Amino acid sequence: MSNKEWQWQEGEYTVTRSTHWSGPGCHDGCGLLYYTKDGKLIKVEGDLDNPYNMGRLCMRCLNQVEAYHSPQRLKWPLKRVGERGENKWERISWDEAYDIIVEKVRTIQREFGPETIVGMEGTGRNIIWQVPYLTYAAFGSPNYVLGFLSGDSCYLPRAAQQAVMNSDFFVCDCAQFFEERYDNPEFKNPEVIMIWGNNPVITNGDGFFGHWIVDEMRMGAKLIVVDPRLTWLAARAEYWLQLRPGTDCALAMGMLNVIINEDLYDHDFVENWCSGFEELEERVQEYPPEEVEKITWVPKEIIEAAARRYATAKPAAIQWGLAIDQQVTGIATAQAVNSLWAITGNTDVPGGNIIAKSGYNVDDGYSCGYSWLTPEMQEKRFGNENNPLKKYGLASTAHGDSVLTAIENGGHPYPVKMLWLQTTNPIANMASEAPRIYEAMRKVDFNVVVDLFMTPTAVACADIVLPAGMSAERDSFRAWFAPLRAITKIVDYEECKSDEQIVLELGKRLHPEAFPWETVQDWINWKMGNDKEKYPEALVREWTPEGKKYRERGNTQGMTYTELKEKVYVYPEWEYRKYEKGLLRRDRQPGFNTADGKVQLYIDLFEAFDVDPLPAHLEPPESPYSTPELYKEYPLVLTSGARSWEFFHSEHRQQPTMRMFHPQPLVEIHPETAQKLGINDGDWVWIESKRGRCQQIAKYVDTIDPRVVSAEHGWWFPEKEGAEPSLFGVFDSNINNVTSQCQNGPTGYGAPNKNLLCRVYKVTEENSQVMPGEQVTRRGGWDYVRATL
Numbered sequence: 001m002s003n004k005e006w007q008w009q010e011g012e013y014t015v016t017r018s019t020h021w022s023g024p025g026c027h028d029g030c031g032l033l034y035y036t037k038d039g040k041l042i043k044v045e046g047d048l049d050n051p052y053n054m055g056r057l058c059m060r061c062l063n064q065v066e067a068y069h070s071p072q073r074l075k076w077p078l079k080r081v082g083e084r085g086e087n088k089w090e091r092i093s094w095d096e097a098y099d100i101i102v103e104k105v106r107t108i109q110r111e112f113g114p115e116t117i118v119g120m121e122g123t124g125r126n127i128i129w130q131v132p133y134l135t136y137a138a139f140g141s142p143n144y145v146l147g148f149l150s151g152d153s154c155y156l157p158r159a160a161q162q163a164v165m166n167s168d169f170f171v172c173d174c175a176q177f178f179e180e181r182y183d184n185p186e187f188k189n190p191e192v193i194m195i196w197g198n199n200p201v202i203t204n205g206d207g208f209f210g211h212w213i214v215d216e217m218r219m220g221a222k223l224i225v226v227d228p229r230l231t232w233l234a235a236r237a238e239y240w241l242q243l244r245p246g247t248d249c250a251l252a253m254g255m256l257n258v259i260i261n262e263d264l265y266d267h268d269f270v271e272n273w274c275s276g277f278e279e280l281e282e283r284v285q286e287y288p289p290e291e292v293e294k295i296t297w298v299p300k301e302i303i304e305a306a307a308r309r310y311a312t313a314k315p316a317a318i319q320w321g322l323a324i325d326q327q328v329t330g331i332a333t334a335q336a337v338n339s340l341w342a343i344t345g346n347t348d349v350p351g352g353n354i355i356a357k358s359g360y361n362v363d364d365g366y367s368c369g370y371s372w373l374t375p376e377m378q379e380k381r382f383g384n385e386n387n388p389l390k391k392y393g394l395a396s397t398a399h400g401d402s403v404l405t406a407i408e409n410g411g412h413p414y415p416v417k418m419l420w421l422q423t424t425n426p427i428a429n430m431a432s433e434a435p436r437i438y439e440a441m442r443k444v445d446f447n448v449v450v451d452l453f454m455t456p457t458a459v460a461c462a463d464i465v466l467p468a469g470m471s472a473e474r475d476s477f478r479a480w481f482a483p484l485r486a487i488t489k490i491v492d493y494e495e496c497k498s499d500e501q502i503v504l505e506l507g508k509r510l511h512p513e514a515f516p517w518e519t520v521q522d523w524i525n526w527k528m529g530n531d532k533e534k535y536p537e538a539l540v541r542e543w544t545p546e547g548k549k550y551r552e553r554g555n556t557q558g559m560t561y562t563e564l565k566e567k568v569y570v571y572p573e574w575e576y577r578k579y580e581k582g583l584l585r586r587d588r589q590p591g592f593n594t595a596d597g598k599v600q601l602y603i604d605l606f607e608a609f610d611v612d613p614l615p616a617h618l619e620p621p622e623s624p625y626s627t628p629e630l631y632k633e634y635p636l637v638l639t640s641g642a643r644s645w646e647f648f649h650s651e652h653r654q655q656p657t658m659r660m661f662h663p664q665p666l667v668e669i670h671p672e673t674a675q676k677l678g679i680n681d682g683d684w685v686w687i688e689s690k691r692g693r694c695q696q697i698a699k700y701v702d703t704i705d706p707r708v709v710s711a712e713h714g715w716w717f718p719e720k721e722g723a724e725p726s727l728f729g730v731f732d733s734n735i736n737n738v739t740s741q742c743q744n745g746p747t748g749y750g751a752p753n754k755n756l757l758c759r760v761y762k763v764t765e766e767n768s769q770v771m772p773g774e775q776v777t778r779r780g781g782w783d784y785v786r787a788t789l
């Protein structure tokens with residue numbers, strides 16, 4: 001807990017200690033100092049006294065002032081006056097906006113059923129419990145979904161796999177759950193860290209601050225990096241495993257093969273705390289290193305050496321990322337990698353992979369409010385039929401691809417009548433096959449967008465647009481994971497309201513019983529487990545499948561939001577080896593919270609779902625080996641969406657500083673490949689698949705495999721015309737014209753965004769007569785081949 005004041009005066013500035021989350025976007029929640037004067041934000045600095053980031057900030061946080069004062073921000077509620085796509089709006093009041101929405105929601109609920117309303121949001125910005133609560137408790141719909149994100153392929157495959165295999169989520173130990181951090185006497189620095197499909201120094205994803213890896217490198221940790229690109233970390237690694245995109249499962253199985261066959265595993269942990277080892281041992285025999293080399297393109301010697309290095313280092317940790325999820329084998333890959341830290345005895349030990357829990361259980365994420373739905377309504381969720389894990393009750397999100405096909409199929413199994421899009425810009429970024437999503441969203445009767453800026457999605461399909469406040473414009477909190485952190489409102493902007501405020505005000509109008517709180521602070525107090533008398537337990541409903549009770553309140557034992565704000569952050573107690581101490585299971589017995597109390601290397605439950613209980617490599621749906629004919633036409637393996645410093649997905653494109661550093665979209669290509677195609681460094685090129693094409697600038701990178709290209713995602717151009725056909729140029733450089741929707745893995749999870757096929761050729765005047773914006777908005781898109789569920 002902090003000893004410093006939370007606010008003080010420094011000359012003419014008021015300085016406030018707070019936490020940054022969104023917007024503008026980030027997954028993380030670093031401690032910072034806001035300098036304000038006359039109600040305006042003047043400067044942002046890192047908070048040296050906050051143990052989380054110890055004063056360090058990324059350029060996106062340092063440049064926040066530009067975001068807050070951007071002339072392109074939304075200022076007040078807007079109602080569409082022209083046709084969709086014309087970008088013509090009328091200013092309306094908040095009351096008028098709410099009245100229109102309430103009227104529409106009531107009519108749709110009555111005439112078509114609440115399930116036809118879909119609540120959508122983007123990735124884990126500061127919105128992960130608010131939109132679910134609105135969708136379940138106010139709209140009464142089970143269809144809360146991560147935009148049209150194909151196969152839920154962002155952390156959810158890893159989350160579902162970890163939940164069934166060992167019931168909790170793991171993360172590389174960086175002493176992040178101790179207030180005294182690396183000085184905690186129990187902490188050990190990992191000897192080796194294996195960074196797998198992750199670029200944490202840029203991305204800081206899922207509550208993991210990338211600089212912690214740098215700290216541990218300074219304290220002596222060595223790296224193994226699994227990545228097709230030579231990242232900053234890969235360049236500093238002992239071993240860089242440059243694999244063919246989408247072959248991670250085979251690689252992990254190859255490493256398990258070496259570790260098991262060379263007897264490098266931890267017998268004690270395997271015998272006492274794991275089940276299914278014999279089955280895994282048998283399965284890995286199918287992955288001898290020489291076979292794995294053929295699949296992954298990683299030399300056998302490097303696979304063997306890296307496996308030995310990882311298994312013999314004590315302790316060793318794995319820090320993994322999105323590339324695991326963005327393959328049809330998302331679940332199996334995660335299972336194989338999780339097996340690596342399990343059989344080497346690195347589970348919840350100092351310097352290994354440790355169990356992450358949200359601070360004081362305050363964060364119930366996507367399931368917040370789910371218990372307001374009756375079991376019958378829960379059954380109706382889109383995607384249950386395609387995803388047995390969802391149906392079983394592992395995650396409460398609906399399935400984006402199934403929402404898409406329901407719209408496309410003219411309303412089967414039932415129609416979609418309204419989209420509530422809060423914090424997502426699907427056609428610019430979130431959804432693959434952006435042109436297909438564009439068409440689908442325009443078929444929906446009524447759409448509301450809540451955002452910071454006028455986005456291409458809003459222009460293309462919204463009927464009402466509501467302006468949201470940025471991070472310093474909201475009273476809020478962060479509990480993903482520890483510590484529990486306060487987000488403090490210090491400024492206002494025009495008529496913008498915080499996401500909490502918008503949800504609360506609309507919720508009160510639609511379903512007052514479920515929204516008894518008078519203020520956002522009251523609501524947060526309830527989330528933190530306070531005000532039990534004022535807002536009784538009755539708000540936690542019990543009618544859930546398998547008698548499971550959904551946790552909706554935290555256990556801060558009386559701490560109020562105001563107290564939290566003044567403390568800035570609070571670290572809950574945290575300890576290692578929780579499975580030995582009976583801290584994981586409901587029956588308080590030692591072990592993991594799985595059916596047999598063990599880490600299930602062989603996942604029993606999958607048998608019932610007709611899913612392979614052991615990891616197995618599956619070729620990506622398009623690859624040199626799965627589709628050799630297609631490979632002749634599209635002879636390059638395409639990975640997409642590797643993050644850059646300046647942008648969070650489609651965001652930050654309005655900020656001149658970011659565009660100065662990174663003005664245009666880039667596709668990384670090996671110079672030899674480029675030269676064969678007559679492409680110079682810096683040339684505009686077309687990237688094309690059988691679904692569509694887009695333009696980016698070729699960037700020569702001589703460390704990428706000549707058979708692979710890596711394209712950026714999220715590009716649109718706020719400086720360009722907003723009305724169609726341009727839509728801020730959203731389709732022109734959009735790699736999601738090229739990627740695919742509805743190509744999911746066997747469980748419905750996973751999508752091949754980082755492993756498809758494409759061809760690349762130089763942009764010429766002749767081949768650019770029709771730009772993608774025109775093709776999509778005026779000519780019905782490309783004659784692309786649609787994948788269907």
Ligand SMILES: Nc1nc2c(c(=O)[nH]1)N[C@H]1C(S)=C(S)[C@@H](COP(=O)(O)OP(=O)(O)OC[C@H]3O[C@@H](n4cnc5c(=O)[nH]c(N)nc54)[C@H](O)[C@@H]3O)O[C@H]1N2
Pocket residue numbers: 022023024025121122123124125126127147149153154322422423424425426428429430431432450451452453455468469470471499640641642648649650651713714735736739753
């Ligand atoms: N090809 C390809 N596509 C990808 C990926 C990839 O790797 N490759 N990655 C995928 C992944 S992992 C994800 S998670 C998705 C992410 O996709 P999304 O999370 O949907 O990201 P954006 O499309 O940038 O949309 C976010 C919108 O929210 C707004 N916003 C930001 N902060 C706030 C806030 O506090 N309140 C409100 N109301 N609005 C806010 C922003 O202005 C922006 O318009 O993209 C996916 N798309």
Ligand SMILES: Nc1nc2c(c(=O)[nH]1)N[C@H]1C(S)=C(S)[C@@H](COP(=O)(O)OP(=O)(O)OC[C@H]3O[C@@H](n4cnc5c(=O)[nH]c(N)nc54)[C@H](O)[C@@H]3O)O[C@H]1N2
Pocket residue numbers: 027123124154155196197198199200202203204205206226227228229231243244245246247248320321322323324639640641642643644645646647648649650754755
């Ligand atoms: N600056 C910034 N930060 C972000 C985001 C952002 O848009 N911008 N997005 C946020 C979101 S929603 C997410 S999910 C996280 C994602 O964060 P990360 O997990 O770090 O994801 P990426 O940068 O997409 O990819 C990580 C690495 O995977 C490599 N890679 C590509 N294909 C493969 C493959 O097939 N196998 C393997 N092993 N590696 C591969 C890429 O080269 C890249 O270096 O970042 C979050 N943080």
Ligand code: SF4
Pocket residue numbers: 020021026027028029030053056057058059060061203204209
């Ligand atoms: S990770 Fe970077 S952008 Fe995100 S909160 Fe921390 S400093 Fe800010």
Ligand SMILES: [Mo]
Pocket residue numbers: 123154155322
């Ligand atoms: Mo993501």
